[in-house]
Amino acid sequence: MRMIIREKYLARIRPFYDTDVIKVITGFRRSGKSVLLQQIKQELVREDSHALIINFESHLFAGLLQPQQLDAYVAQFAEGKEGKLYLFFDEIQHVDQWEKSINSYRVTYDCDIYVTGSNSKLLSSELATHIAGRYVAFTLYPLSYNEFSQNNQTFDTYLRYGGMPFLHQLSYQPEASRVYLNDVYNSVILKDIISRYQIRDVDLLDRLVKYILINNGKVFSARSLEKYFKSAGRKVSVDTILNYLAYCGEAFLLYPVKNQDMKSKEFLTANDKYYMVDHGLRLPLVANPLSDIGLILENIVLMEALSRGYQVSVGKVDGKEIDFVLHKGNEVLYIQVAYLLADQSTIDREFGVYGLIQDNYGKYVVSMDRLDFSKDGIIHKNAEEFLEMKDW
DSSP states (O other): OOOOOOHHHHHHHGGGTTSSSEEEEEESTTSSHHHHHHHHHHHHOSOGGGEEEEETTSGGGGGGOSHHHHHHHHHHHHTTOOSOEEEEEESGGGSTTHHHHHHHHHHHSSEEEEEEESOTTTTTSGGGGGSTTSEEEEEEOSOOHHHHGGGTOOHHHHHHHOOOGGGGGGTTOHHHHHHHHHHHHHHIIIIIIIHHHTOSOHHHHHHHHHHHHHTTTOEEOHHHHHHHHHHTTOOOOHHHHHHHHHHHHHTTSEEEEOEEETTTOOBOOSOEEEEESOGGGGTTTOSOTTTTHHHHHHHHHHHHHHHTTOEEEEEEETTEEEEEEEEETTEEEEEEEOSOOOSHHHHHHHHHGGGGOOSOSEEEEEESOSSOOOBTTBEEEEHHHHHHOSOO
Protein backbone atom coordinates (compact mmCIF):
# COMPACT_ATOMS: atom_id res chain seq x y z
CA MET A 1 0.00 0.00 0.00
CA ARG A 2 1.72 3.13 -1.21
CA MET A 3 2.11 6.36 0.71
CA ILE A 4 -0.55 8.94 -0.05
CA ILE A 5 1.14 12.05 -1.42
CA ARG A 6 -0.44 15.19 0.06
CA GLU A 7 0.02 17.10 -3.19
CA LYS A 8 -2.62 19.72 -2.41
CA TYR A 9 -0.56 20.89 0.57
CA LEU A 10 2.85 20.41 -1.00
CA ALA A 11 1.79 22.67 -3.88
CA ARG A 12 0.95 25.43 -1.41
CA ILE A 13 4.20 25.07 0.53
CA ARG A 14 6.65 24.66 -2.39
CA PRO A 15 6.82 28.39 -3.24
CA PHE A 16 8.36 28.90 0.21
CA TYR A 17 11.02 26.18 -0.04
CA ASP A 18 14.53 27.45 0.73
CA THR A 19 13.29 30.81 2.00
CA ASP A 20 13.96 32.24 5.43
CA VAL A 21 10.30 32.42 6.44
CA ILE A 22 9.25 29.78 8.94
CA LYS A 23 6.72 27.31 7.56
CA VAL A 24 4.08 26.50 10.21
CA ILE A 25 1.75 23.54 9.61
CA THR A 26 -1.17 23.11 12.01
CA GLY A 27 -3.95 20.56 12.09
CA PHE A 28 -5.76 17.82 13.93
CA ARG A 29 -3.70 15.23 15.78
CA ARG A 30 -2.68 12.29 13.54
CA SER A 31 -4.02 13.95 10.41
CA GLY A 32 -0.69 13.45 8.64
CA LYS A 33 1.55 16.35 9.67
CA SER A 34 4.55 14.11 10.38
CA VAL A 35 4.18 12.35 7.02
CA LEU A 36 3.88 15.72 5.27
CA LEU A 37 7.18 16.78 6.87
CA GLN A 38 8.78 13.61 5.52
CA GLN A 39 7.43 14.34 2.05
CA ILE A 40 8.80 17.89 2.19
CA LYS A 41 12.15 16.51 3.30
CA GLN A 42 12.21 14.05 0.39
CA GLU A 43 11.67 16.89 -2.07
CA LEU A 44 14.21 19.24 -0.52
CA VAL A 45 17.09 17.45 1.10
CA ARG A 46 19.93 16.01 -0.95
CA GLU A 47 22.12 15.09 2.01
CA ASP A 48 20.36 13.59 5.02
CA SER A 49 23.19 14.81 7.23
CA HIS A 50 21.85 18.33 6.68
CA ALA A 51 18.32 17.52 7.86
CA LEU A 52 17.25 17.46 11.50
CA ILE A 53 13.80 16.06 12.33
CA ILE A 54 12.55 16.16 15.91
CA ASN A 55 9.15 14.84 17.00
CA PHE A 56 8.52 16.29 20.44
CA GLU A 57 5.96 13.62 21.25
CA SER A 58 8.67 10.96 21.07
CA HIS A 59 10.32 9.95 24.33
CA LEU A 60 13.63 10.04 22.46
CA PHE A 61 13.45 13.84 22.58
CA ALA A 62 11.90 14.27 26.03
CA GLY A 63 15.05 16.05 27.17
CA LEU A 64 14.64 18.85 24.63
CA LEU A 65 11.46 20.49 25.88
CA GLN A 66 13.28 23.43 27.47
CA PRO A 67 14.67 26.05 25.08
CA GLN A 68 18.25 25.90 26.39
CA GLN A 69 18.37 22.14 25.84
CA LEU A 70 16.95 22.41 22.35
CA ASP A 71 19.26 25.29 21.42
CA ALA A 72 22.29 23.27 22.48
CA TYR A 73 21.09 20.24 20.50
CA VAL A 74 20.59 22.28 17.33
CA ALA A 75 23.95 23.99 17.76
CA GLN A 76 25.65 20.61 18.05
CA PHE A 77 23.87 19.41 14.92
CA ALA A 78 24.89 22.52 12.95
CA GLU A 79 28.52 22.49 14.06
CA GLY A 80 30.96 22.04 11.18
CA LYS A 81 28.29 21.67 8.48
CA GLU A 82 28.51 23.66 5.27
CA GLY A 83 25.50 24.55 3.16
CA LYS A 84 21.86 24.95 4.06
CA LEU A 85 20.40 23.14 7.04
CA TYR A 86 16.84 21.82 7.04
CA LEU A 87 15.16 21.88 10.44
CA PHE A 88 11.87 20.03 11.00
CA PHE A 89 10.15 20.35 14.39
CA ASP A 90 7.04 18.20 14.87
CA GLU A 91 4.46 19.17 17.55
CA ILE A 92 6.51 22.20 18.56
CA GLN A 93 3.93 23.35 21.14
CA HIS A 94 5.53 21.04 23.70
CA VAL A 95 8.65 23.24 23.83
CA ASP A 96 8.55 26.11 26.29
CA GLN A 97 8.92 29.50 24.54
CA TRP A 98 9.53 27.75 21.23
CA GLU A 99 9.09 30.94 19.19
CA LYS A 100 12.22 32.53 20.64
CA SER A 101 14.33 29.51 19.80
CA ILE A 102 12.93 29.08 16.29
CA ASN A 103 13.51 32.74 15.47
CA SER A 104 17.07 32.56 16.76
CA TYR A 105 17.83 29.63 14.41
CA ARG A 106 16.44 31.66 11.53
CA VAL A 107 18.93 34.47 12.12
CA THR A 108 21.87 32.35 13.32
CA TYR A 109 22.07 29.58 10.73
CA ASP A 110 21.67 29.23 6.98
CA CYS A 111 18.56 27.15 7.37
CA ASP A 112 15.07 26.32 6.15
CA ILE A 113 12.61 25.74 9.02
CA TYR A 114 9.35 23.77 9.20
CA VAL A 115 7.27 23.33 12.36
CA THR A 116 3.96 21.60 13.10
CA GLY A 117 1.46 21.88 15.93
CA SER A 118 -1.94 20.52 16.96
CA ASN A 119 -3.50 23.71 18.26
CA SER A 120 -4.98 26.60 16.28
CA LYS A 121 -3.70 29.06 18.90
CA LEU A 122 -0.11 28.06 18.18
CA LEU A 123 0.63 31.51 16.76
CA SER A 124 -1.65 33.63 18.92
CA SER A 125 0.39 33.88 22.10
CA GLU A 126 2.43 36.90 23.08
CA LEU A 127 5.54 34.89 22.30
CA ALA A 128 4.44 34.69 18.66
CA THR A 129 5.51 38.31 18.29
CA HIS A 130 9.02 36.90 17.96
CA ILE A 131 8.16 35.42 14.56
CA ALA A 132 5.43 37.87 13.52
CA GLY A 133 5.78 38.62 9.82
CA ARG A 134 8.40 35.90 9.47
CA TYR A 135 6.20 32.86 8.98
CA VAL A 136 3.56 31.42 6.67
CA ALA A 137 0.86 29.15 8.07
CA PHE A 138 -0.92 26.16 6.54
CA THR A 139 -3.73 24.01 7.95
CA LEU A 140 -3.66 20.28 7.23
CA TYR A 141 -6.89 18.25 7.29
CA PRO A 142 -7.51 14.47 7.26
CA LEU A 143 -7.64 12.86 3.84
CA SER A 144 -10.09 14.28 1.35
CA TYR A 145 -11.89 11.75 -0.81
CA ASN A 146 -9.53 12.47 -3.73
CA GLU A 147 -6.55 11.68 -1.50
CA PHE A 148 -8.31 8.70 0.06
CA SER A 149 -9.04 7.14 -3.33
CA GLN A 150 -5.34 7.17 -4.33
CA ASN A 151 -5.15 3.67 -2.86
CA ASN A 152 -8.19 2.48 -4.83
CA GLN A 153 -10.52 2.66 -1.85
CA THR A 154 -14.24 3.08 -2.49
CA PHE A 155 -16.55 5.93 -1.57
CA ASP A 156 -18.56 3.52 0.60
CA THR A 157 -15.41 2.84 2.64
CA TYR A 158 -14.78 6.58 2.97
CA LEU A 159 -18.35 7.16 4.15
CA ARG A 160 -17.97 4.49 6.82
CA TYR A 161 -14.44 5.09 8.12
CA GLY A 162 -13.49 8.66 7.24
CA GLY A 163 -10.11 10.02 6.25
CA MET A 164 -7.68 9.45 9.12
CA PRO A 165 -4.51 8.40 7.21
CA PHE A 166 -3.35 5.54 9.47
CA LEU A 167 -6.49 3.52 8.73
CA HIS A 168 -4.92 2.63 5.38
CA GLN A 169 -2.31 0.63 7.27
CA LEU A 170 -5.10 -1.22 9.09
CA SER A 171 -6.75 -2.10 5.75
CA TYR A 172 -9.99 -0.69 7.19
CA GLN A 173 -10.59 -3.77 9.31
CA PRO A 174 -13.73 -2.90 11.32
CA GLU A 175 -12.59 -3.68 14.85
CA ALA A 176 -9.02 -2.41 14.43
CA SER A 177 -10.35 0.80 12.87
CA ARG A 178 -12.80 1.27 15.72
CA VAL A 179 -10.07 0.82 18.32
CA TYR A 180 -7.73 3.22 16.52
CA LEU A 181 -10.34 5.97 16.09
CA ASN A 182 -11.30 5.65 19.74
CA ASP A 183 -7.63 6.06 20.65
CA VAL A 184 -7.37 9.17 18.44
CA TYR A 185 -10.38 10.66 20.20
CA ASN A 186 -8.97 9.89 23.66
CA SER A 187 -5.56 11.30 22.71
CA VAL A 188 -7.07 14.59 21.58
CA ILE A 189 -9.27 14.89 24.64
CA LEU A 190 -6.42 14.03 27.02
CA LYS A 191 -3.39 15.71 25.44
CA ASP A 192 -4.82 18.61 23.47
CA ILE A 193 -7.69 19.67 25.71
CA ILE A 194 -7.65 18.30 29.27
CA SER A 195 -3.91 18.71 29.86
CA ARG A 196 -3.53 21.97 27.95
CA TYR A 197 -6.47 23.75 29.57
CA GLN A 198 -6.39 22.03 32.98
CA ILE A 199 -9.96 20.72 32.65
CA ARG A 200 -11.40 19.62 35.98
CA ASP A 201 -14.76 18.20 34.91
CA VAL A 202 -13.44 15.58 32.51
CA ASP A 203 -16.72 13.66 32.46
CA LEU A 204 -18.65 16.76 31.35
CA LEU A 205 -16.17 17.47 28.55
CA ASP A 206 -16.38 13.88 27.34
CA ARG A 207 -20.19 13.89 27.39
CA LEU A 208 -20.38 17.24 25.61
CA VAL A 209 -18.05 16.23 22.79
CA LYS A 210 -19.64 12.81 22.29
CA TYR A 211 -23.11 14.38 22.22
CA ILE A 212 -22.03 16.76 19.44
CA LEU A 213 -20.23 14.03 17.49
CA ILE A 214 -23.30 11.81 17.59
CA ASN A 215 -25.53 14.74 16.61
CA ASN A 216 -23.04 16.07 14.09
CA GLY A 217 -24.23 18.88 11.82
CA LYS A 218 -27.20 19.89 13.95
CA VAL A 219 -27.84 23.34 15.39
CA PHE A 220 -26.66 23.98 18.94
CA SER A 221 -26.49 26.93 21.26
CA ALA A 222 -24.77 27.00 24.62
CA ARG A 223 -28.20 27.54 26.20
CA SER A 224 -29.71 24.50 24.50
CA LEU A 225 -26.76 22.37 25.60
CA GLU A 226 -27.14 23.67 29.14
CA LYS A 227 -30.81 22.58 29.12
CA TYR A 228 -29.83 19.17 27.74
CA PHE A 229 -27.36 18.52 30.55
CA LYS A 230 -29.80 19.85 33.12
CA SER A 231 -32.40 17.35 31.93
CA ALA A 232 -29.76 14.64 32.36
CA GLY A 233 -29.12 15.73 35.95
CA ARG A 234 -25.92 17.67 35.30
CA LYS A 235 -25.68 21.30 36.35
CA VAL A 236 -23.34 23.27 34.13
CA SER A 237 -22.96 26.95 33.25
CA VAL A 238 -23.26 28.42 29.78
CA ASP A 239 -19.76 29.89 30.16
CA THR A 240 -18.28 26.46 30.85
CA ILE A 241 -19.96 25.02 27.77
CA LEU A 242 -18.70 27.92 25.63
CA ASN A 243 -15.16 27.42 26.95
CA TYR A 244 -15.20 23.69 26.29
CA LEU A 245 -16.49 24.22 22.75
CA ALA A 246 -13.75 26.79 22.13
CA TYR A 247 -11.09 24.36 23.38
CA CYS A 248 -12.41 21.68 21.02
CA GLY A 249 -12.20 24.16 18.16
CA GLU A 250 -8.64 25.11 19.04
CA ALA A 251 -7.72 21.40 18.99
CA PHE A 252 -9.24 21.14 15.47
CA LEU A 253 -11.76 18.59 16.74
CA LEU A 254 -14.95 20.61 16.16
CA TYR A 255 -15.76 23.22 13.54
CA PRO A 256 -18.56 25.70 14.30
CA VAL A 257 -20.26 27.15 11.21
CA LYS A 258 -22.03 30.45 11.71
CA ASN A 259 -25.33 31.54 10.21
CA GLN A 260 -25.28 34.43 7.75
CA ASP A 261 -28.28 36.52 6.77
CA MET A 262 -28.16 36.46 2.97
CA LYS A 263 -29.84 39.86 2.62
CA SER A 264 -27.89 41.92 5.15
CA LYS A 265 -24.75 39.74 4.81
CA GLU A 266 -24.38 39.96 8.60
CA PHE A 267 -23.40 36.95 10.67
CA LEU A 268 -25.90 35.87 13.31
CA THR A 269 -24.56 35.32 16.81
CA ALA A 270 -26.65 32.38 18.00
CA ASN A 271 -27.14 28.72 17.16
CA ASP A 272 -24.02 27.64 15.31
CA LYS A 273 -23.89 24.31 13.53
CA TYR A 274 -21.06 22.06 14.73
CA TYR A 275 -19.22 19.61 12.53
CA MET A 276 -16.32 17.25 13.31
CA VAL A 277 -12.89 17.27 11.73
CA ASP A 278 -13.45 13.74 10.44
CA HIS A 279 -16.75 11.90 10.32
CA GLY A 280 -14.98 8.60 11.03
CA LEU A 281 -14.71 9.65 14.68
CA ARG A 282 -18.38 8.64 15.03
CA LEU A 283 -17.46 5.00 14.39
CA PRO A 284 -16.68 4.07 18.03
CA LEU A 285 -19.78 5.93 19.27
CA VAL A 286 -22.66 4.62 17.18
CA ALA A 287 -23.92 1.16 16.32
CA ASN A 288 -24.46 2.08 12.67
CA PRO A 289 -21.85 4.57 11.43
CA LEU A 290 -23.97 5.31 8.35
CA SER A 291 -27.00 6.40 10.34
CA ASP A 292 -27.83 10.04 9.59
CA ILE A 293 -25.97 9.70 6.30
CA GLY A 294 -27.30 13.07 5.14
CA LEU A 295 -25.44 14.77 7.98
CA ILE A 296 -22.33 12.71 7.24
CA LEU A 297 -22.42 13.98 3.65
CA GLU A 298 -22.74 17.53 4.98
CA ASN A 299 -19.68 16.98 7.16
CA ILE A 300 -17.68 15.62 4.22
CA VAL A 301 -18.63 18.55 1.97
CA LEU A 302 -17.81 21.09 4.69
CA MET A 303 -14.35 19.65 5.39
CA GLU A 304 -13.65 19.41 1.66
CA ALA A 305 -14.56 23.09 1.27
CA LEU A 306 -12.30 24.10 4.16
CA SER A 307 -9.42 22.05 2.77
CA ARG A 308 -9.85 23.88 -0.55
CA GLY A 309 -9.43 27.20 1.23
CA TYR A 310 -13.03 28.40 1.40
CA GLN A 311 -14.62 30.27 4.28
CA VAL A 312 -17.99 28.68 5.00
CA SER A 313 -21.26 29.85 6.55
CA VAL A 314 -24.88 28.66 6.68
CA GLY A 315 -27.15 30.89 4.62
CA LYS A 316 -30.44 32.18 6.05
CA VAL A 317 -32.99 33.75 3.73
CA ASP A 318 -36.70 34.37 4.41
CA GLY A 319 -36.85 31.64 7.03
CA LYS A 320 -35.17 29.07 4.80
CA GLU A 321 -31.64 27.68 4.90
CA ILE A 322 -28.83 27.09 2.43
CA ASP A 323 -26.56 24.40 3.84
CA PHE A 324 -23.28 26.06 2.86
CA VAL A 325 -22.29 29.43 1.46
CA LEU A 326 -18.64 29.33 0.36
CA HIS A 327 -16.41 32.40 0.02
CA LYS A 328 -12.90 32.65 -1.40
CA GLY A 329 -11.79 36.14 -2.38
CA ASN A 330 -14.55 37.50 -4.62
CA GLU A 331 -15.82 34.00 -5.40
CA VAL A 332 -19.10 32.75 -3.92
CA LEU A 333 -20.57 29.25 -4.18
CA TYR A 334 -23.81 27.82 -2.79
CA ILE A 335 -24.22 24.14 -1.87
CA GLN A 336 -27.27 22.17 -0.76
CA VAL A 337 -26.59 18.64 0.53
CA ALA A 338 -29.17 15.83 0.72
CA TYR A 339 -28.96 12.05 1.03
CA LEU A 340 -31.41 11.29 -1.79
CA LEU A 341 -33.80 13.38 -3.85
CA ALA A 342 -36.41 10.77 -3.09
CA ASP A 343 -39.61 12.64 -3.94
CA GLN A 344 -40.89 15.88 -5.41
CA SER A 345 -41.16 17.61 -2.03
CA THR A 346 -37.46 16.94 -1.36
CA ILE A 347 -36.52 18.21 -4.82
CA ASP A 348 -38.64 21.33 -4.30
CA ARG A 349 -37.01 21.99 -0.92
CA GLU A 350 -33.41 21.54 -2.06
CA PHE A 351 -33.77 23.45 -5.33
CA GLY A 352 -36.48 25.90 -4.31
CA VAL A 353 -34.43 27.90 -1.80
CA TYR A 354 -32.19 29.10 -4.63
CA GLY A 355 -35.14 31.01 -6.07
CA LEU A 356 -34.64 33.44 -3.19
CA ILE A 357 -31.02 34.16 -4.20
CA GLN A 358 -30.80 36.83 -6.88
CA ASP A 359 -27.25 36.48 -8.15
CA ASN A 360 -25.37 34.48 -10.77
CA TYR A 361 -22.90 32.61 -8.54
CA GLY A 362 -22.67 28.84 -8.82
CA LYS A 363 -25.44 26.86 -7.15
CA TYR A 364 -25.18 23.12 -6.47
CA VAL A 365 -27.39 20.39 -5.06
CA VAL A 366 -25.30 17.39 -3.95
CA SER A 367 -26.79 13.97 -3.18
CA MET A 368 -26.15 10.23 -3.55
CA ASP A 369 -28.44 10.02 -6.58
CA ARG A 370 -26.90 8.86 -9.86
CA LEU A 371 -29.56 10.46 -12.02
CA ASP A 372 -28.97 14.12 -12.96
CA PHE A 373 -31.69 16.40 -11.56
CA SER A 374 -30.08 19.67 -12.71
CA LYS A 375 -32.53 22.40 -13.68
CA ASP A 376 -32.95 26.18 -13.98
CA GLY A 377 -29.18 26.73 -13.97
CA ILE A 378 -28.80 24.83 -10.68
CA ILE A 379 -26.31 21.98 -11.03
CA HIS A 380 -27.08 18.63 -9.42
CA LYS A 381 -24.10 16.37 -8.73
CA ASN A 382 -23.66 12.91 -7.32
CA ALA A 383 -21.69 13.30 -4.07
CA GLU A 384 -18.75 11.15 -5.15
CA GLU A 385 -18.48 12.94 -8.49
CA PHE A 386 -18.74 16.32 -6.77
CA LEU A 387 -15.84 15.53 -4.44
CA GLU A 388 -13.76 14.35 -7.40
CA MET A 389 -14.24 17.63 -9.28
CA LYS A 390 -10.97 19.53 -9.51
CA ASP A 391 -12.56 22.97 -9.58
CA TRP A 392 -15.41 24.18 -7.45
